[in-house]
Amino acid sequence: MRAATTITVGSHAPQFNGHGIWIDGQSGRPRRVALSFDDDAGEMVIDNRIAWPFQRIRRLRDQADPDRIVLRSADDRVGRLVLERPEELRVIETRARRLNRAPPPNVPLARIVAWAAAALASVALIIFVLVPVMADRLAGFLPLEGERALGEATFEQIRRALGDEFEGPLSTCDAPEGQAALIALQERLLPHADLAVPVTLRVLDHEMVNAFALPGGQIVVFRGLIDAAGTAEEVTAVLAHEMGHVAARDPTRIALRSAGSIGVLGLLLGDFAGGAVVLALTNQLIQADYTREAEAAADTYAHRVLLDADLPPEGIATFFERLAGDAGAPTALEQHFLSHPAMGDRIAAARAATPDGRSFAPALTEAEWAALQAICEE
């Protein structure tokens, strides 16, 4: 009777007598064990044989049953202690203050970082070095028919990517008089173009101010570019520039590159970003981020062809200046164009290539130019 009413203070009482099941991680023989505290040593003692420092006791996290409590020591990877009476956790909690911390990881962080760096370096090497180098080499060996097929596939890909979900792929503009004007421009340039592939000119109904070449001699102009151009000469100058890319097979390189890198990016970003990847790469195809040398070469080529065809190379310069001087705020795309460091050089080069005081034959008649501007109207 007296013993029961004694109030003891300090670390010796009340005694904790817990009930656990000890899983040693060596055999499939779980054992019932008694749990007690050794507060002097700061340890929980399991069956007088194993001692866990309070600070090292961890609880398994994300368990389905909150009443089936499994404990471990941060220092023991396999041993586990199942509490037979979940309410005893409250007592253990008063000592084991780091119960809910994560146990130390099995994989050293340094190794993860090293592998992550290696993996990213390898992906970067593949996308930025290996695939471009191979694409550049292979582009030279691609037979013409293969190039045309690639161009056709790429063209369809662009129409789909820029099209509307409801109205389907982007439509090509083919009002007859406009087509006739386009062919007139083509006939004017081609005799001087010296191209190995037949050229196909097409206009797509999109407001973007852009034109690009695709493998196999396809040149695509967006309606936005015709709208933005002030004269037929400006459109012609852009076409001549794109023919320069065709002559150098630049688009084939870009398309082969995208064939290599599209899957790699999809792999990295997972499935739900797949659509975004296709869009980004399509964007790359039509923005055609060629090297400065490739752009300069296409310009030089254009200057020669234009002069031979009795057209002013200056069209390139006036077109870019018109975009820059447009009263309306320039779109993000035009900003990109104009901020390009090479742009000033290109304008200057086009000016320099135009002999002073020479007069040229107009690219199109007034009526033909009006028809070209209306090529997307049914």
Place this chain on the structure above:
Amino acid sequence: MDGQDTSRIHVGPGPAPSPTWPGGARPRLLPDASPPPPEPLLLDADTLPVDCAATRGPLFRLALKTGALTVITLGFYRFWMKSRLRRWYWSSVRPGGLPLEYVGEPLEKLLGFLIAVALLAFYIGVVNLLLMFLSLSVFEGAAPAFLLSFVGVIPLWFYARYRARRYVLGRTRWRGLRFGMDPGAWGYAKTALGHWAATILTLGLLWPRMTFALEKYRTDRTWFGSLKLRQTGDWRMLVPAFTPLAVAGLATAGIGLLALFSAPEFAAGLILAVPAFLYAMIHYTVTAKRLMAEAKRAGDLRLSARPRPPRILRIYLFGGIAMVIVTAVLLSPLVIAFGVLQGELEARMIEDPILLAALGLVAYMISALIWATLTHVFITMPKWRHYAETLTLHGAESLPWVHQRHRDEATQAEGFAEALDVGAAI
């Protein structure tokens, strides 16, 4: 009159007075507010029933929280999400009261994914480029390249699935003992390709042979501690369960072809044939799992399994309905908000198409998140629970003599499966 009394429905509080108690009405069938007693921990019994502690509420919270973090981190958290969900699912399964433990770590999954990406990037980048070049040069078209590239990845799928299973087993413990699996992923890919070819060539008739052979390949390489598992039995034991599927499949195909090419009025027959086919599929999957589980041996250990196909059908059916209803309820605030703000939004969007795209993306992400969470709550978990609860382990008296096996480093974890997106549901 007395007979009527005993069958009267009792509506008041407390247990129903039963004239035949304790021989008649069993008290546990009556409403009872007190919590169920904790499952007994059976340490020495020879027969261990398996109970499952999985419930919807905690799973909903865990799946929603980890899913939201995955979306917010642009997918980066998914390695943590997978580890945490598996810990939860594994811990819910308790043969003889002692839970399974999943010890796979998020960082090793991330590492495995990075290794897989580095290796696959080479394959996908360089090989695809070469294929594209050859296809354009030789066939003058891009389609053969896409086809070849696809065909080239098929063996990798099987390889990845085996590796993923090996990793998951290597990180599963029960009674402190590790499961494990011997290496053999390329052999598995070869076996799987061979069986798929045979199955396709026989129009699906050899499907049970494939089911059994692949399960045997995996089981015969599986270990529990020092115990090696064996798949006994024969593929022919699956044939009776497969027969209804074959009949329903042929009927569906026959009716479909008839309706398509000669007699459109037969199309109505599909209303019966397609559900029959789907149910036959469930029946075959569940029965095959049961038969193959009961034919597994590990020393003196064996399983009895009683999963019921109608129950699985109910899970799909009612789970699907519940998912649709709950999704509608959860998304309704979004829809209402959109309706109220429509005028405002339209004006803004004309100015700023980026806003429209961003709003669309957010709405899509929220819907995908809710749908994925509800799939766990209404389909994956109930199936898991049913399969677990209908299992019984026999021969547990031999367990004390089983000892631990070495840790399988499995550096690549399930990286290939992750990169190729062929992982399991959990």
